[in-house]
Amino acid sequence: MIFDDLRAIQLRYGFLPKVELEGLSQRTLTPLYQLHSVASFYPHFRLAPPAKAEIRVCADMSCHLNGACELRTELQRRFAGCRPEEVQIRDVSCLGRCDHAPAISINDEILSEASAASAEQMALRALRGEEVAEPHPERARVECKADPYGDGDDKKYDVLRRLVESRAWDDVLAQLKAADLRGMGGAGFPTSMKWDLVRKQRDPVKYVVCNADESEPGTIKDRFIMTHLPHLVIEGMIIAGVVTGAKRGILYIRHEYAIEEEIIGGEIRRCYRLGLLGKGILSSDL
Incomplete structure (x- = not known):
């Protein structure tokens, strides 16, 4: 699928280089304008090299009510001396972490219940070229009354x-x-x-x-x-x-x-x- 191809290119380069889009167009016989249409529609696709630390602050309801605006302002203050190619800070729509607001993403890695300090440390790792993502915690078992199978795998399906x-x-x-x-x-x-x-x-x-x-x-x-x-x-x-x-x-x-x-x-x-x-x-x- 074209979407998967675009995703693979961005994972490799961090954005969608023109020469790669042209090559994809030729390989898949997809008009170049259609590839640009898809790439420009989804905000996580980039047509230009991103900043070393691309900070996106969720501005939707739950995060807004839990201090997202203040968080963005504080991050802008802390990184005021950085060049655009180093740090970029902007608002985005819902990141899907409404139960752990405020949420931000840095280089597509989401930080839940973000504070200025935790966001700054994550962004500094990105600036140093280090791994940004935090280790994912083990998924805790949750008892769900909606699950007719309960615990164990023997009866599932x-x-x-x-x-x-x-x-x-x-x-x-x-x-x-x-x-x-x-x-x-x-x-x-x-x-x-x-x-x-x-x-x-x-x-x-x-x-x-x-x-x-x-x-x-x-x-x-x-x-x-x-x-x-x-x-x-x-x-x-x-x-x-x-x-x-x-x-x-x-x-x-x-x-x-x-x-x-x-x-x-x-x-x-x-x-x-x-x-x-x-x-x-x-x-x-x-």
């Missing part, structure tokens, strides 16, 4: 296993309708109707798309679910695919959720090892 064995697709749609499950995007569209419409489509090419972007200010529910209940996300997508006849799944995750991307990616790889994803899942013809 049991609903999917029973569904593949029974092939009771109509029962799933009936249960979705009885539960009045609806989409969370604002329109409240009935999930059972959506799945049924897709299932009845004759086109063999179908997709299950999970939107994990949650870019609305103050919204962090998806991050919690992906962190602590990744198996439910993946199982839900597989069940949707089995019922509707979709063969491909796409989980759209925001740039700021790098840790959650690792967790979800690990769960997907685990599902492949267990035979829950791929061709002929669970030794079936699905």
Whole structure:
């Protein structure tokens, strides 16, 4: 995918050099203006070399109410003597850490519950060319009443296993309708109707798309679910695919959720090892 190619280039160079975009355009037969359109739309892509310490202060609601403006002002004071190519400080929209405000990112590494002192130390490491990222803490086990499987891995994906064995697709749609499950995007569209419409489509090419972007200010529910209940996300997508006849799944995750991307990616790889994803899942013809 073009997005992945752009991401790989930026990870290598820190930005998107013109010569690399031209090469990508030639290799993929994608017009150069389309690559520029994608690169300019997403704020984390850079078309010019970044400063050594690129500090982005979240300016959305939760961080604003927890001192983000004062934090930005203090950082501007502390780095007032630096050149633009050394330090750049600016506001950004929600970083997805509303429960740990104020949040900032330095060279795309997020610092939660940031103070002027902790942000300064992180920026100084960037200026010295050192590793900016702090070690990620071990994920604490959280007891979630929403998880029907509880602790342990032995029963996870049991609903999917029973569904593949029974092939009771109509029962799933009936249960979705009885539960009045609806989409969370604002329109409240009935999930059972959506799945049924897709299932009845004759086109063999179908997709299950999970939107994990949650870019609305103050919204962090998806991050919690992906962190602590990744198996439910993946199982839900597989069940949707089995019922509707979709063969491909796409989980759209925001740039700021790098840790959650690792967790979800690990769960997907685990599902492949267990035979829950791929061709002929669970030794079936699905």
